[in-house]
Amino acid sequence: MDNQFQESINYLTARIKVKPAIAIVLGSGLGEFAQLLSDTIVIPTTDIPHYPHSTVQGHAGKIIFGTLENAGRRSAQLIVFQGRVHLYESNDVQKVVYPIRVAAALGAGQLIVTNAAGGINRLFDSGTLMFIRDYINMTGENPLIGSTVSGTNGYPRTEAALTPDLLKMAKLVALKHGIATKEGVYCWTKGPTYESASEIRMMAALGADAVGMSTVPEIICAHNSGLKVLGISCITNMATGISPTKLSHGEVTETANRVKNDFTRLVSEIIFEM
Numbered sequence: 001m002d003n004q005f006q007e008s009i010n011y012l013t014a015r016i017k018v019k020p021a022i023a024i025v026l027g028s029g030l031g032e033f034a035q036l037l038s039d040t041i042v043i044p045t046t047d048i049p050h051y052p053h054s055t056v057q058g059h060a061g062k063i064i065f066g067t068l069e070n071a072g073r074r075s076a077q078l079i080v081f082q083g084r085v086h087l088y089e090s091n092d093v094q095k096v097v098y099p100i101r102v103a104a105a106l107g108a109g110q111l112i113v114t115n116a117a118g119g120i121n122r123l124f125d126s127g128t129l130m131f132i133r134d135y136i137n138m139t140g141e142n143p144l145i146g147s148t149v150s151g152t153n154g155y156p157r158t159e160a161a162l163t164p165d166l167l168k169m170a171k172l173v174a175l176k177h178g179i180a181t182k183e184g185v186y187c188w189t190k191g192p193t194y195e196s197a198s199e200i201r202m203m204a205a206l207g208a209d210a211v212g213m214s215t216v217p218e219i220i221c222a223h224n225s226g227l228k229v230l231g232i233s234c235i236t237n238m239a240t241g242i243s244p245t246k247l248s249h250g251e252v253t254e255t256a257n258r259v260k261n262d263f264t265r266l267v268s269e270i271i272f273e274m
């Protein structure tokens with residue numbers, strides 16, 4: 001562990017009383033989930049030494065420690081990341097996975113990573129909540145390049161990065177609470193531009209159901225750090241060429257806003273089962 005990272009960890013450990021067990025990364029427009037937390041400690045990421053922060057609108061960086069409480073139930077201790085750094089901001093994938101390394105170092109054993117994504121699967125609509133079953137990495141980047149990997153025999157972990165048991169449990173939770181969800185393959189691109197219609201046709205041919213500019217490096221890093229991982233995409237728009245309307249960040253935040261009740265209910269009920 002390098003010195004700068006250790007300084008970030010020291011800063012955070014001095015401010016919390018209980019170690020987090022579950023980490024949650026909130027995607028574009030999905031940050032309001034954090035308002036449900038009780039007994040919170042809120043830390044702007046700009047206060048943390050060496051912590052990378054985002055400049056993108058709607059990604060205001062905060063770490064919130066707390067728990068969920070509902071109808072006499074209390075969740076495990078949570079560390080919630082509101083706002084994330086994207087690869088297109090710096091082209092430095094280590095900045096992108098910094099929060100995951102922080103969560104792992106503080107003791108979190110499970111991760112729910114969420115995002116706003118474009119829908120490629122024509123059976124989806126804007127507003128669809130999609131569990132990520134698997135991913136396609138179209139960036140050529142990998143957060144484990146050059147790192148001291150933590151899998152067996154000095155190689156990165158090779159088994160499924162998204163934890164099958166968590167996916168199974170999450171689908172049951174959605175069913176039990178009457179929240180409509182889909183399941184699919186998330187394709188990671190660098191951005192910052194949205195895709196061309198031809199790129200979307202290519203991704204569809206390769207088996208992608210959704211596309212976005214995040215989440216895969218976090219999944220890879222978390223898995224390699226030994227965390228169980230669940231991914232959820234909010235399909236905020238249909239991808240270029242699938243939808244007749246022109247894509248905008250406005251549409252992304254508008255849709256995220258429309259589905260935030262279902263999203264927060266889904267994530268909360270999953271956390272209570274973890």
Ligand code: HPA
Pocket residue numbers: 116117118119194195211212213236237238239240247252
């Ligand atoms: N493409 C890439 N990233 C996205 C999209 C999209 O259509 N929507 C939200 N994030």
